[in-house]
Amino acid sequence: MIFAVLLPLLIACLIPFLSKVKHKVHTGIFVFFVPFVIFLYFIQFIGTNFSPIKKTYYWIPSLSINLDFYLDGLSLLFVLLISGIGALVVLYSIYYLDKTERLGHFYVYLILFMAGMLGVVLSDNVFVLYTFWELTSISSFLLIGYWHFNERSRYGALKSMLITILGGLSMFGGFILLSIITDTTSIQAMIDQKEVILNSAYLPLILGFILMGAFTKSAQFPFHIWLPDAMEAPTPVSAYLHSATMVKAGLFLVARFSPIFAGYEWFFIIVTIAGIVTLCWGSYMAVRQTDLKAILAFSTISQLGMIMAMLGFGTKLAVFAAVFHILNHATFKGSLFMVAGIVDHETGTRDIRKLGGLLTFMPITATLALFGTFSMAGVPLPFLNGFYSKELFFKSSLHLNENVGAFAEWLIMIIPWLAVLGSIFTFVYSMYFLFGVFAGKHKEKELPKKPHEAPLGMLISPILLVSLVIIIGLFPNLFNGTFLAHAAEAISGVETHKHIAYWHGWEPQFYMSLIVVGLGTLLVLTRKRWTGVYSFFPGKLSLNRAYDAILEKLEVYSQKVTGFYMNGSLKLYVALILSTTVAFTFIIMGLTGGFFFEPDETLNVTTIELTVVAVMIAAAIGTIFAKHNVAAILVLGVVGYGVAILFVIYRAPDLALTQLVIETITVALFLLCFFHLPKLQVPKESKKSKLLNAVISLSFGTMMTLIGISAHSSDWFDSIAEYFIHTSHSLGGGDNVVNVILVDMRGLDTLFEITVLGIAALAIYSLIKIKRKKEAE
Structure with missing residues (x-):
């Protein structure tokens, strides 16, 4: 399993050299084979008889920090999404990004991000998981700020990094407390000590710290504000981050630790409230947007909220529905982002106010958007995968009594209503996206470019994803017992093999779907009459303004503080x-x-x-x-x-x-x-x-x-001198104790000292180079 992480890191080192020949061969062609090979390797584990696999590679055993990789149903689901959709995104980027772009930089960042995500979902050691977690934050910062010459790109990159790294540090604190309480760094070993954790006085802190990391990464309200600004990244990056990777990391974290916290009432309350509020707020705000990628960004926020809420429900049905929707969301959201990129690429704009009537110019793209948006909206059609998981979401919202106490009874009553409310606006923004771009009057004079259908190479990836939407919709049980059930079992801890069927009779969840379609259609037809409500709610209230104000105040006061002692x-x-x-x-x-x-x-x-x-x-x-x-x-x-x-x-x-x-x-x-x-x-x-x-x-x-x-x-302590004297030969292979201590016993110290010197040397070299450049000018 370690090759899944090392292969991208190795290729990342080679990309700067491979990109030298981009005028002959697009760099993305070399990169494509990395996720493709990883996908082909891990697809062999799909099957009814799959059982978890664990591999350990010793790294720093004295601190219990080893490269422990654990492959179960949950990590397998994410590995296949990361590598499979990663391969499609790279293929799409070959036709989306011109050879004149800084392709070497782009693919280094992308492949590092892929390695980080694979490390997150495969790691069983909490500190190794945290290391890869922060690698995803740094690499996503570089991807979002890829077009660094745009001020908005720099702003979005910094915003995403500040929020997600703040959550990552919080999560790190939770991991430290967990390791102290359980005396282990293994997640699976911590799960085995569930009662010890639940009876610990530090339980509220641990839960709060870990959920902070998950909520910031998966853009849960009120930490969702970084996600729309991340749209400044190239569309392939957006498609990858939103469908299978970055924003799903928080969901993975909650799912991975659910076996520990699922029986804790406050876990249900906090995660459910965060998810339901995010679902409603994200879907409501999506209808307000005019940029295609912004619409999809807020739709991602709402969909993440729905999945997070189901993980908070914690029931067997809800967990299965969450896993199912993680898969479904990756297919239709990845295809829709690629559709948005095609529209932008072929028309020169993403402003939906300037678009319309593109069906006749881009029939294939319009067809892909039709299936993607209808699946996202949960339209009750048997060949759309989104409807199945949406109906399971409704059903799970109606059966919550088994996992909660009296304190949360009020929440149980309103959850189904909020689920319907959020889904209504999901239907509205889905239709808004589809008909706003491809139906209506064509506005030729407002388009920078004359629209036409995208080249075949750019269409391959969204076609494959939409094909999955249809295949999963037609044959959902093909993915159930061999794939989804194992992932759900890894979360809930009990055997899960639910038969997925389109028709269950006239049950409450089907009525809820009909209400969503009916009221959603009414709101779509009257959208221009009621969108004025946004001027009152949220009106001038904005979390983005609060973020900007906080950042501005921090900058002002930090300058005053540092100005006191940093005077030269x-x-x-x-x-x-x-x-x-x-x-x-x-x-x-x-x-x-x-x-x-x-x-x-x-x-x-x-x-x-x-x-x-x-x-x-x-x-x-x-x-x-x-x-x-x-x-x-x-x-x-x-x-x-x-x-x-x-x-x-x-x-x-x-x-x-x-x-x-x-x-x-x-x-x-x-x-x-x-x-x-x-x-x-x-x-x-x-x-x-x-x-x-x-x-x-x-x-x-x-x-x-x-x-x-x-x-x-x-x-107070036993002298370590005797230890060094007796072990210098057996461990270090030398009899000169001082030399062995410096070279072997304190090898990490020496390594970090060399690293510091190397960084200092690079800084000095850069200063000299900058000075010479200025002198030459």
Whole structure:
């Protein structure tokens, strides 16, 4: 399973080289085979006899952070959606994006995003899941801001990143609490300790943190505001993010942890309310939009709300309906976004006020839109998959008594009404999209381009998705026992194999569908008469304005705060850092009894040691009075060489040699650098400033002395020296303990140090390159 994550990452490294030949071969052709191969590999697991598979690849076992991949029905559903629709999106992008675009950048971002999503749905380790989770946030930021020269693209990218990463950090806090309570980082092991979690005092915090991550990622009210602005991304990105990936990650998170929280009443209340409100608000606001992609964005918000609500219901029927609609939504929403992209590509506009009458010019596209919108609207036709899951949603909203307590009875009563209300507006915006674009009068003069049918290559992907809409609608049980039932079972924890049928008789859910179609049709026909209601509700109220105001205030106050201490004075920076370190260290040591002195543990001090220390002290003080750069460096070097002598005295030749080499190199480099700097000028300071400097210096020196004495005298912990001595050969393959510690035992420290140096080198290189470019201009 690890290849599903590593293959996209590997190809992402090769894309910059493959994109060099884009004038001959479109870069997307190379990328297409990545999701296609992954899809072909995982499709073999579909079947009635499927059982979960777990693979572990050790990464940081000492911290219980390993690459644990778990494939069950739920992760299989998402892997196939991510890879299958990913392949169709890449195929679509080959014809949508011109070769003059920055294709290398686009496909690197896209393939990184794909790897992140695959990692999220396959990870069983919570911290590995979080790592991939944030990879999706960063890569989606890059995708949304792909056309960075547009201000709206930058705005939408930043907005999505701020909101989703805020939720991701919250989710990370929940994961930390879960790992502490259960003493494991495995999600499946946490599920096995369900009672421990439900009886924990931290349960409300854990639930709140995890749901914050899910709600921000899946654009639940009031965090939905980032999704419409994400429409500034190229249409292939929008189709991918909205149908199978980004926004479905939050749904996956709730589904994955449902076996733990499903019996908790507040899980039902919070998730159900968030979902139902999002369904109603998203569908209501979609009718207000004039941009095709904005209509579809708010429709995605409403559909996500419906799925989230069903996951909140938590019943066996609701979970199955949620899984079914995740599949159905991916098919019709992916096709509709591609249709919107085709209309934009062939007419030059996405403004529905300028469109109309395109049926005669784009009959194939119109046919695809017909099936997609009717399925999204839940029109009761047996060859549309959307109707089946919509009817199951209605039915599940009528049977909620089994999983809730008395406190939530009021919610049970209004859920069916809100479900119908949200679905009515779903029907309205679906018809608004379809007939607003392809019916009515053709407005030739308002179109930047003369409309015509899209090329075949651009039509292949939406045709395949619409074909799935029809196939699932005609043969729903073909996907049930072999596919959907396993996914539902992974969430609910019980065997699920529900027969899907078009006609169940004259039952309440069918009447609800008829009400939706009837009232929806009435609202569609009278839309121009009642849309004035938007000027009153929401009117001037806008969560986007609140977001902008909060961001503006944060920027203003942060500038004031940072302006106080970031004034360009290195002296102030050092003073603040040292003062803060001293204050917090003394406070912690005082509260925890951290200082300990045992005179019996000290060694006798010889005359030579006192002499060396006296020279080091004199040299350190001498740097204060030095009036020349070279003199200050040389005097400071005496301190370093004095430390090396102490290492020799204490029989640590390796450390002494290292100290001598480093000190010599440092002195030489300092001399080289300071040679090009102005002469050392001792600043004139007031007595108050000098006194403050003295206090900070003495305090910091005292702190380090006390820490050293306490560390030497205390025995709160077993010494790790024996561990290193006994394991340096068996674990590190060497007998030089110091070297083994540096290279093997502290390998991660060394790795991060090298990384920091590499980043610094890249920054310096960039500065030099920018300077040369400016000089050349």
